[in-house]
Amino acid sequence: MTQQPAYGNTAKVLHWMIVLLLAAQFAIGWLMPDIQPGAPPGSAMTLHIAIGLIILMLIILRFAWRLFHPVAPANTLPRWQRLLSESVHWLLYGLVVATAMTGWFFASFRGWHLSPLVGVPLPMLTAPDSIAGRLVGGWHQAAGFGLLIAIGIHVAAAFIHAFVFRDRIMQRMLPRA
Structure with missing residues (x-):
């Protein structure tokens, strides 16, 4: 598949x-x-859960879009920066999914x-008051904090590229002027 x-x-x-949606979600949470x-x-x-489900659907759609419409890494970046960038992006995908799914487990645990x-009713992922639900649901806050840290790293890197390196990497995700 040709990379764009x-x-x-x-x-x-x-x-x-x-x-x-993540900004709204963190504020509500x-x-x-x-x-x-x-x-x-x-x-x-209920709003928190609804937004979480929308985010989950969008991240899955974004992931699928990325698989079928890959973008070539910026050839101006050193290899270590390309690898680190790719790793942080995959970490973000994983943490968004983990946060949403552990929240869903938490709601199921609560019955x-x-x-x-x-x-459309949500299927229960675990029985109410189950040990698995308590365990996985308890990871929701940790996943959320991990996601917040990964977002902070991602945003810091974007600003470093925009204002320190001035290499126009951030412009790749901004609307065209």
């Missing part, structure tokens, strides 16, 4: 939609009150029968 020299509009739109055992999900939790998107 730059990201297309679809890749850019998916990227920036995911960025905006951070501001959401603690969930007491046996409590039903409130509107903030929440939710229909956050167009009334």
